[in-house]
Amino acid sequence: MLKDSLQTIQTHKALSPHYTELLEILEEILILREEYRHRMNPGIFPVAEKFIPAKLAGGLPLVDFSALESDLAAPRDYFLALLEIAEKRSPGETGEMARKIRSGEIDFNDLIYESFNPPAPDEEEPAGDGEENSFDLVELFIEESLRPALEQVVAAHGDVVARSTWSEGYCPICGREPKIGEVRDDEGTRYLFCNQCGFEWQYRRIKCPFCGNEEQQTLAYFTIEEDDRYRVDVCNECKRYIKIVDFRDSRQKADLDVEDIATLHLDMLANDEGYD
Secondary structure, X not given: OHHHHHHHHHHHHHHOHHHHHHHHHHHHHHXXXXXXXXXXXXXXXXXXXXXXXXXXXXXXXXXXXXXXXXXXXXXXXXXXXXXXXXXXXXXXOOHHHHHHHHHOOOOHHHHHHHHHOOOOHHHOOOOOOOOHHHHHHHHHHHHHHOHHHHHHHHHHHHHHHHOOOOOOOOOOOOOOOXXXXXXXXXXXXXXXXXXXXXXXXXXXXXXXXXXXXXXXHHEEEEOOOOOOOEEEEEEOOOOOXXXXXXXXXXXXXXXXXXXXXXXXXXXXXXXXXXXX
């Protein structure tokens, strides 16, 4: 899988050279993820099997981040290793954060809790000039730091979840909202992808994953440059959007981790059109 992902990255570098730096960062992340996937101890996020049916029936993800009690020492180490990827490109920007985490001035568990339980919009502090790109990269690393541990939950329980009647727009494993999805098979089934844990789940085509809107006249999509392999599904009720890839004609397997980075222009277009 890693080899295929790295090959896909090389293809996108050739097609979209303006994304080269971000794709090179993703390259390093995927190599580091593979290393930590093998060294991550199982059971960081234990799931009681007897409660799985009731949780899924009640719309509750298997891992509860509303009250974080897990030992996150291993994800913390992974996060610090991820910060080094940014630090070697821009010395000083993330080095101070790493120092504060090691010293205990910043509690890593608090970073994780806040990423799943963000403050209300009016409570957020605006980023200063020049901080946005750095913050976005740190945000990516915070999300990525849990990926190997949560992949273990997917490996253990993903089949059970896939056979369930889960119909929510957020991930049934970890509760994170999707950023990207894929259309597959002859029926055009839509699957949503969770960047946080790597799980994909089936979801209705004519339904907003964020507000549940099913009114066809307020749901739309757009593409660019006549490339209908990529589109953006938008909801005019909640003004949210999700990127969708459709590789059925080429029979190419979509690597949604890579495609999410390689389609940042779609995020910018959606934002310009007033969608969040």
